[in-house]
Amino acid sequence: MTGDLFYRSISELSDGLARGQFSAAELTQAVIDRTTRVDGQVRAFNSFAPDDALDQARAADQRRHAREVRGPLDGIPVGIKDVIAVAGQPLTASSKMLANFVSPYDSTVTARLKQAGAVLWGRLNLDEFAMGSSTENSGTVKHGEAWQTRNPWDLSRVPGGSSGGSAAAVAAGEAIVSLGSDTGGSIRQPAAFCGLVGLKPTYGQVSRYGLIAYASSLDQIGPFAHSVEDAAITLGAIAGHDPLDSTSFSTAVPDYRSELKQRRGPWKLGIPKEYFGEGLDPEVGAAVAAAIDHYRKLGCEIREISLPHTKYAIGVYYIIATAESSSNLARYDGIRYGHRSADASDALDIYYKSRAEGFGPEVKRRIILGTYVLSSGYYDAYYLRAQKVRTLLRNDFLAAYQSVDAILTPTAPTAAFARGATASPLEMYLNDIYTIGVTLAGLPALSLPCGFTRSNLPIGLQIIGQPFQEANLLAIAQAYERDHDWSQRRPALS
Amino acid sequence: MSAPQSPDFDLDRLAELARLALTPEEKARFAAQVGDVIAYISQLKEVDVTGIEPTAHAYPLFNVLGEDIVRPGLPVEAALRNAPEQRDNMIVVPKVVD
Numbered sequence: 001m002t003g004d005l006f007y008r009s010i011s012e013l014s015d016g017l018a019r020g021q022f023s024a025a026e027l028t029q030a031v032i033d034r035t036t037r038v039d040g041q042v043r044a045f046n047s048f049a050p051d052d053a054l055d056q057a058r059a060a061d062q063r064r065h066a067r068e069v070r071g072p073l074d075g076i077p078v079g080i081k082d083v084i085a086v087a088g089q090p091l092t093a094s095s096k097m098l099a100n101f102v103s104p105y106d107s108t109v110t111a112r113l114k115q116a117g118a119v120l121w122g123r124l125n126l127d128e129f130a131m132g133s134s135t136e137n138s139g140t141v142k143h144g145e146a147w148q149t150r151n152p153w154d155l156s157r158v159p160g161g162s163s164g165g166s167a168a169a170v171a172a173g174e175a176i177v178s179l180g181s182d183t184g185g186s187i188r189q190p191a192a193f194c195g196l197v198g199l200k201p202t203y204g205q206v207s208r209y210g211l212i213a214y215a216s217s218l219d220q221i222g223p224f225a226h227s228v229e230d231a232a233i234t235l236g237a238i239a240g241h242d243p244l245d246s247t248s249f250s251t252a253v254p255d256y257r258s259e260l261k262q263r264r265g266p267w268k269l270g271i272p273k274e275y276f277g278e279g280l281d282p283e284v285g286a287a288v289a290a291a292i293d294h295y296r297k298l299g300c301e302i303r304e305i306s307l308p309h310t311k312y313a314i315g316v317y318y319i320i321a322t323a324e325s326s327s328n329l330a331r332y333d334g335i336r337y338g339h340r341s342a343d344a345s346d347a348l349d350i351y352y353k354s355r356a357e358g359f360g361p362e363v364k365r366r367i368i369l370g371t372y373v374l375s376s377g378y379y380d381a382y383y384l385r386a387q388k389v390r391t392l393l394r395n396d397f398l399a400a401y402q403s404v405d406a407i408l409t410p411t412a413p414t415a416a417f418a419r420g421a422t423a424s425p426l427e428m429y430l431n432d433i434y435t436i437g438v439t440l441a442g443l444p445a446l447s448l449p450c451g452f453t454r455s456n457l458p459i460g461l462q463i464i465g466q467p468f469q470e471a472n473l474l475a476i477a478q479a480y481e482r483d484h485d486w487s488q489r490r491p492a493l494s
Numbered sequence: 495m496s497a498p499q500s501p502d503f504d505l506d507r508l509a510e511l512a513r514l515a516l517t518p519e520e521k522a523r524f525a526a527q528v529g530d531v532i533a534y535i536s537q538l539k540e541v542d543v544t545g546i547e548p549t550a551h552a553y554p555l556f557n558v559l560g561e562d563i564v565r566p567g568l569p570v571e572a573a574l575r576n577a578p579e580q581r582d583n584m585i586v587v588p589k590v591v592d
Contacts, residue, residue, distance in 0.1 A: 104572040203552045217551050246558040247551060315535040326512060333513070336585055340578035347590050348513075356515035361523075364514060369528050371512045372503065373535075382535065387548030389541050394549055426530045442552020467553065 005030040006173035007490060010230045013176065014072040017064065024064070024075025028057035028119050031077045035122070035174040038493050043149045044159075044169035046082045046140050047090050048122035053077065056119040063117065072233050072257075074117030079175030081166045082123040083130055084221065085210035086110045089120075093212050094138040095128045097332050097339045097358030107210020108245065109179060109221050109238040116237040121175055125149045125165030128360045129329065130186055130214045133431055135164025136419065137362040150419070151193060152491040153457055157416040160190030163224070167194040170224045172493055177225040177234045181211055183218045184317050185412075185435025188447040191224055192411035192460020195449045195489065197231045197477065198224050202468045203442035204249035206235075207242030213328040215321035216247075218439045227487055228478040231446070232256035235470060251468050263475035269295055270305035270404035275434055281414040287451030287459040288410045291480060295408070298479055303404055307396040312389050313437040314429055319373045319386035320440070326370025332358060365425060394441040401466050406476050409434050411447040411460030434462060444470050448477045449486035458486070503532060 005013065005027050016022055032050045039045050060075035080086055083093050085103035087110075092098045110120060125147065127137035136158060140147040149164040151157040152172040159168040163180025167190035170178050180187045182200035191198025199222045206221045213219065223234035236257060241250040271292060276285065296302050334340040334354025341353035359367070373382035400407060411434060438445045443464055450461035461480070465473030481487055505525050509516050516524065570583050579586040 101576050104568055104575060204555075243560060247553075247555060249553060249555070309541070312538055312541060315538050318531060319535055319538075330513075334578065335587055337576035337578070344588070346588050350588065351513040352515040355513055356517075359514070361520070364516070364520065365524055365528055365531075367512050367514060368505070368508050368524060369531055371508045372528070372532065375508065375511060378502075381539070384548055385538050385541075385543060386535075387550060388543035388546040389538055390549040391546050392541070392543070394552060424530060425527050426534055429531070440549075440552075 006034045006176070007226070009227055010072050010076055010176060010233050013076055014074070017075050024057040024060035024119065025054055027075060028053050028077050028121070031121060031173075031175060038172050039174060041150060041155055041493065042152055042168050042172045042174065043147050044125055044165040044172065044174055046092055046094060046123045046125050046142070046147070046165070049089065053119050053121050060117050060119065070115070070117035073113065073237055076118055076176050077121040078113055078118045078234070079122050079124050079166060079169045079178035080110060080120055081126055081163050081178070081180045083126060083181055083212040084110060084179055086120055090123055091212070092123065092140065093129045094126045094140045095358065095360065095363070096139050099339065101337060105210065108207035108242045110210065112238050118237070122169070124163070124169055124178060127162035127164070128363050129212065129325070130162040130181055130183055131325070131362050131366055132161045133185070133189060133428055134158035134417070134419075135161040137161070137360060139360045148419070151416045152493055153195065154416065154455070156419060157457070158193065158419050160193035160412075160416060162186040163190050166224050167191055167196055167198065170194070170196055170226065171491060173490070177223055177230050179221055179238070180224055181219055181221050182439065183215050183321060184439055185432045187222045187224065188435050188445060188460070188462060189412050189432070191447040192458065193416040195458030195486065196224050196226060197228055197446060197448055197487070198222065199231050199235060199446040199470070200439070200444060201235065201239060201470055202444040204247055205239050205251070205444070205468060205470065207245040207248050209242055209244040215324040216328060217324060218321060228448070228474050228481050229257060229260060232260055232474045249468070254471050256471055256474055259471040260475055260478050263472060265476070265479055266299035266301070267405040267476055268301045268303060268403065270303050270400050270407040272305050272307045272310070272400070272407060272409060274307050274310035275409040279413050279433070280410060283453045284410050284412070284414060284459050288408070288461055291450040291461045292408055294480055294483065305400045305404060305407070307400060307437065309389065309392045309396050310437055313393055313440060314433060316386045316389045316393065316440055317432070317436045318369065318429055319382050320390065322366045322370035323374045323383050324370070326367045326374065329363065329367055334358070362425070390440050393437050397437070397441045397443060405466065406473060407464040409462045409464065411435065411462040415453045415457035415459055438464050443467060444473050446473055446477055448480060450480070450484070451486060452489070503529060
């Protein structure tokens with residue numbers, strides 16, 4: 001009865017809960033059992049607390065009993081990336097710096113999920129402080145070993161990053177949906193690598209209150225799910241204005257799920273020629289081309305467009321993101337919270353040694369780069385110039401949206417790559433080419449499964465929407481999803 | 495990928511500004527890796543940005559004001575729960591002034 005509950009959709013599960021076919025406690029137990037069975041291989045979780053989850057689930061069952069159900073997420077286990085604060089739970093950012101930190105308060109998104117009745121389940125692994133594209137930069141140590149998340153489709157490959165744990169957990173049936181955060185592609189790329197829908201909302205659509213800051217002008221929280229509808233339901237629960245985040249927008253939040261039924265297209269879809277050049281794996285290119293063809297068959301008008309400043313996006317990103325992160329991470333000084341070096345002699349020594357011991361290599365590299373681009377004499381040449389090129393990148397998108405409703409591209413140039421690949425940091429950065437411009441422009445975008453490689457690895461189609469038009473973005477994605485069964489496939493984990 | 499190191503890239507000075515103690519091995523590795531990235535991002539110098547306004551946020555909001563009302567804050571015990579060392583409701587640090 002409850003055997004495969006962990007792979008069902010939110011609407012199937014909330015229907016089953018409503019009919020009394022199973023309880024939220026049984027559902028949560030099924031997810032806990034699945035996690036206990038597979039997470040030794042997948043390593044998606046930094047930590048989890050089964051008793052706490054079951055308490056939440058029993059509270060959901062009591063609400064149902066009292067006919068006080070709060071909506072489709074009531075009783076549904078949702079995994080949370082370990083940079084998003086959940087009151088009373090660990091918050092490590094997969095860093096030794098915060099290995100013993102416990103959140104004193106809830107983030108706005110987790111407060112809203114609780115309000116919606118969701119069962120908050122576990123702390124999901126990531127690249128340390130969300131810096132990376134493979135989750136190999138995780139500094140988590142568990143059971144005495146380095147705890148890096150694997151791709152459930154092929155355990156020898158990465159799940160993507162930085163939200164690799166959030167993606168792998170849903171792909172492996174260890175959570176029904178999950179939350180991640182996206183700064184340069186950290187939701188979309190792992191969603192593509194793990195065969196999921198992953199949505200980065202418009203900058204300002206979801207509150208960042210209680211999200212550990214990496215690059216504050218870019219960070220956004222968003223959902224991972226098996227289906228567009230599940231992503232729509234989860235987004236609906238977390239989106240909307242928050243007075244605790246001064247960059248949060250007060251646009252109305254539609255009922256994304258019912259909007260899916262209203263919006264049927266056809267749409268004008270742009271194909272940016274700069275996203276289909278050198279470096280794109282032929283299998284990925286073919287799958288994306290087939291998806292574009294499908295939209296054409298659905299009656300959509302496909303237009304070639306140009307985003308001429310695309311080639312500068314990675315340079316702009318690694319200036320702006322590292323500048324902001326060097327500033328944001330200055331707070332980890334070993335004084336008020338976080339790791340404090342045991343052999344520091346004075347206050348200054350505490351800073352130097354605690355940061356040296358607490359941060360891993362990628363975090364240190366980015367702090368150094370960010371310090372450089374902000375330092376006296378280089379600010380105009382790097383940071384200010386990058387902000388101006390950011391304007392040009394954004395203008396490229398806004399100009400394209402004069403003639404198209406959305407833009408289709410690959411999410412990543414390749415499917416999931418092997419763990420332990422010896423790429424240099426710069427080579428790793430270049431993999432983010434298709435996701436980074438979108439974040440700099442603050443646009444909403446999602447990754448949608450659009451096929452598999454011959455070695456059975458998922459491929460992602462990126463759909464980039466207009467600002468605050470997530471409802472359209474989701475509807476466009478569902479128009480494709482409806483006619484394909486990629487999202488029904490599951491990895492062969494034992 | 496090898497690229498010429500930026501001539502004005504002083505790792506010791508940056509590590510000092512960032513309050514990061516680096517080992518000799520880290521210095522050697524980071525000098526090359528960060529140097530590569532600086533060489534790469536220098537391509538932005540070829541873009542004509544004359545008359546272009548900088549973008550700090552994609553959708554900037556200005557003068558976002560909150561209501562000036564008293565609300566309960568974090569209790570002292572909760573605020574200090576993550577302190578590395580504490581005593582008498584205060585965080586303990588080494589002596590800073592002789």
